Amino acid sequence: MNHLPLLVRREFWEHRAFVIAPAVVAAILLLGAMFGHMDFGGASVKFTEQPELMEKHVAIVGGILTALALPYLIVIGCVIVFYLLDCLYADRKDRSVLFWKSLPVSDRSTVLAKLVTAAVVLPLLTFGAIVVSNFVFALIESIRSSIGGHDIWALVWVPYAWFGAHALILYGMVAAMLWYLPLVAWLLLVSAWARRAVILWAVLPPLMAMFLEKVLFDTSYFAGVLRDRFVGWIDAALRSDPSGERLIIIDGETTPWSARIESIVDPTGFLASPGLWIGIVMAGLFVWAAIVARRHRTDN
Amino acid sequence: MTAMIEMRGVSKSFKQTKALDNVSFTAQPGRIVGLIGPNGAGKTTALRAILGLTNYEGELKVLGLDPYSERDRLMQDVCFIADVAVLPGWLRVHQAVRFVAGVHPRFRPDRAEEFLSRTTIKRSSRVRELSKGMITQLHLALVMAIDARLLVLDEPTLGLDIIYRKQFYETLLSDYFDHERTILLTTHQVEEVENILTDLLFIDRGRIVLDSSMEDVAANFVQLTVNPDHVTAARELKPFYEREVFGRTVMFFQNATADALRRLGEARTPSVADLFVAKIKGANA
Numbered sequence: 168m169n170h171l172p173l174l175v176r177r178e179f180w181e182h183r184a185f186v187i188a189p190a191v192v193a194a195i196l197l198l199g200a201m202f203g204h205m206d207f208g209g210a211s212v213k214f215t216e217q218p219e220l221m222e223k224h225v226a227i228v229g230g231i232l233t234a235l236a237l238p239y240l241i242v243i244g245c246v247i248v249f250y251l252l253d254c255l256y257a258d259r260k261d262r263s264v265l266f267w268k269s270l271p272v273s274d275r276s277t278v279l280a281k282l283v284t285a286a287v288v289l290p291l292l293t294f295g296a297i298v299v300s301n302f303v304f305a306l307i308e309s310i311r312s313s314i315g316g317h318d319i320w321a322l323v324w325v326p327y328a329w330f331g332a333h334a335l336i337l338y339g340m341v342a343a344m345l346w347y348l349p350l351v352a353w354l355l356l357v358s359a360w361a362r363r364a365v366i367l368w369a370v371l372p373p374l375m376a377m378f379l380e381k382v383l384f385d386t387s388y389f390a391g392v393l394r395d396r397f398v399g400w401i402d403a404a405l406r407s408d409p410s411g412e413r414l415i416i417i418d419g420e421t422t423p424w425s426a427r428i429e430s431i432v433d434p435t436g437f438l439a440s441p442g443l444w445i446g447i448v449m450a451g452l453f454v455w456a457a458i459v460a461r462r463h464r465t466d467n
Numbered sequence: 468m469t470a471m472i473e474m475r476g477v478s479k480s481f482k483q484t485k486a487l488d489n490v491s492f493t494a495q496p497g498r499i500v501g502l503i504g505p506n507g508a509g510k511t512t513a514l515r516a517i518l519g520l521t522n523y524e525g526e527l528k529v530l531g532l533d534p535y536s537e538r539d540r541l542m543q544d545v546c547f548i549a550d551v552a553v554l555p556g557w558l559r560v561h562q563a564v565r566f567v568a569g570v571h572p573r574f575r576p577d578r579a580e581e582f583l584s585r586t587t588i589k590r591s592s593r594v595r596e597l598s599k600g601m602i603t604q605l606h607l608a609l610v611m612a613i614d615a616r617l618l619v620l621d622e623p624t625l626g627l628d629i630i631y632r633k634q635f636y637e638t639l640l641s642d643y644f645d646h647e648r649t650i651l652l653t654t655h656q657v658e659e660v661e662n663i664l665t666d667l668l669f670i671d672r673g674r675i676v677l678d679s680s681m682e683d684v685a686a687n688f689v690q691l692t693v694n695p696d697h698v699t700a701a702r703e704l705k706p707f708y709e710r711e712v713f714g715r716t717v718m719f720f721q722n723a724t725a726d727a728l729r730r731l732g733e734a735r736t737p738s739v740a741d742l743f744v745a746k747i748k749g750a751n752a
Binding site for chain 1: 522
């Protein structure tokens with residue numbers, strides 16, 4: 168695995184969407200910041216005068232920073248899915264696999280480099296992009312508001328809100344990626360194994376399993392397992408019931424958003440959840456199968 | 468000296484066909500071996516087994532390693548060019564050099580640069596922007612810069628025009644080949660490689676039908692253009708193949724000397740192409 172940095176770099180040479188997709192999101196967001204209408208936290212400074220309003224204010228700033236991360240997360244999620252389906256299939260299709268396999272790089276290193284690219288490198292880079300983007304976004308908004316006569320510097324640049332929001336985003340990304348590892352590894356396996364129609368191979372077997380289960384046993388256990396695999400990390404990694412005092416009211420609606428990250432995240436509960444570890448074991452099996460498939464399948 | 472390639476009773480079956488049927492041969496250092504066979508004879512399967520790209524039954528050692536399970540180690544000493552189209556279109560020339568330099572301990576970037584500087588290939592071009600000839604030159608530049616012990620070429624000149632083909636083999640001989648290295652190649656253009664081969668391996672329907680050095684071919688095989696009066700007499704000497712060329716009978720003999728046959732007609736050593744046809748057709752007759 169000592170070639171790992173170069174193998175990951177190779178993935179960036181091949182897949183320019185890694186850079187282009189977040190860059191497009193950044194361009195849209197920052198253009199929006201420059202020319203759009205954005206009322207950042209209201210024009211009122213009096214929140215800060217009262218501690219409970221301060222808390223609400225921190226929550227609003229944190230909420231906005233988190234919301235601004237969502238476009239990046241959605242886009243990079245799609246990029247990662249398509250990358251995974253393509254990464255061990257495209258070179259078999261164009262036969263360049265014969266070139267890659269003529270080099271002294273093991274199939275294990277190849278598969279693991281792709282896994283690391285999808286599950287570690289891309290999420291971390293995306294997180295970095297989110298932090299920078301939020302910073303630039305807030306800076307633009309602050310400058311615009313100053314020019315317009317409102318001073319929102321004190322409102323926006325609340326260190327605790329910034330730390331809390333980004334810590335929460337990072338925590339959520341790590342938890343979600345750990346929870347999604349079996350899905351990631353499944354896509355790798357399909358990419359390494361399928362002779363054609365990777366998307367169908369990725370989607371049809373689970374659908375067939377659900378269908379057969381319904382027909383044969385009239386149950387939908389597998390569907391529940393899958394559903395949990397998509398959204399279960401939210402329950403497992405975040406507190407479903409933040410203590411009442413942390414609930415805040417924005418525009419008359421109660422939201423579970425809390426200003427205090429430590430009251431939202433539940434890392435020990437997450438690490439103790441069986442779903443996490445079952446998923447990791449499944450991921451290990453799929454990755455192992457993907458390595459075997461990579462060795463066996465050369466081209467069509 | 469230990470053998471470069473040692474195949475013993477190697478078989479490989481796809482659903483119904485036997486691509487390799489109990490194949491055995493050895494390749495020694497310093498040889499240029501031509502693996503020649505009709506389409507679907509098992510050439511590519513044999514090469515794939517040697518390169519660790521496919522599994523098989525039987526015993527196979529390449530440089531003392533098991534290719535299928537130890538491919539990554541084997542590739543430190545083996546280079547191969549499968550055919551012209553395998554460099555990926557998105558790869559840039561400088562990226563290709565950088566990647567191979569990074570993963571291959573025996574790659575010398577300065578040599579690759581030297582080869583590339585003799586071409587018109589731009590370092591910033593993507594492979595998909597290059598002509599077929601240029602892609603081959605690039606691939607060759609990468610491979611020639613690797614100090615490998617075994618070079619495997621599968622139809623290396625397929626789809627190239629005659630100028631590139633000649634250049635390809637000239638570069639191969641002048642810049643690459645020496646007496647510690649072995650080259651194993653397959654090609655349809657037998658005439659092109661006839662003069663550079665030291666050994667011949669004919670393969671047909673998964674079986675080796677000839678395994679001989681070029682010297683032994685000259686010593687053992689005779690192509691006789693028979694005088695019309697002597698056809699029956701010549702046939703009694705059991706040629707393994709005969710055919711009509713411009714109304715004259717041409718016969719092929721194994722384990723015969725030209726001197727003994729000269730009284731029956733014009734005797735000479737067959738060309739590789741003629742010998743190939745005779746061996747394959749003779750075996751199938």
